[in-house]
Amino acid sequence: xxxxxxxxxxxxxxxxxxxxxxxxxxxxxxxxxxxxxxxxxxxxxxxxxxxxxxxxxxxxxxxxxxxxxxxxxxxxxxxxxxxxxxxxxxxxxxxxxxxxxxxxxxxxxxxxx
DNA sequence: CGACTGACGCCGA
DNA sequence: CTCGGCGCCAGTC
Numbered sequence: 326x327x328x329x330x331x332x333x334x335x336x337x338x339x340x341x342x343x344x345x346x347x348x349x350x351x352x353x354x355x356x357x358x359x360x361x362x363x364x365x366x367x368x369x370x371x372x373x374x375x376x377x378x379x380x381x382x383x384x385x386x387x388x389x390x391x392x393x394x395x396x397x398x399x400x401x402x403x404x405x406x407x408x409x410x411x412x413x414x415x416x417x418x419x420x421x422x423x424x425x426x427x428x429x430x431x432x433x434x435x436x437x438x
Numbered sequence: 439c440g441a442c443t444g445a446c447g448c449c450g451a
Numbered sequence: 452c453t454c455g456g457c458g459c460c461a462g463t464c
Binding site for chain 3: 330360361362363364367
């Protein structure tokens, strides 16, 4: 099967465990698309509503929520994260505490590509 | 074909 | 901390 870039990105996002967050660049790297962080953003925007995807676990490299503070999207994302115990302050998360550091072996087992 | 546009990232000032 | 600039690339106009 011909895993498109979007498919790889979605699979990688699904691999993020609850209570942890990853950055766009990180997702791009794990998906085999180094330097294509913007493509990750595009891919998340293309996600069908009926597909379950923890898109809210994806943040900017500095831990900030990608949406403008106070916007609908930002509030929704903040809520979803806090439900999992992730602390969100001033529209941002401390990656030092909640950043996802995947185990390479398990990552490969999950993504299989 | 070129110009513009993003749920981005990094480096330098 | 803020700004500006450049790299990135699939879509859109």
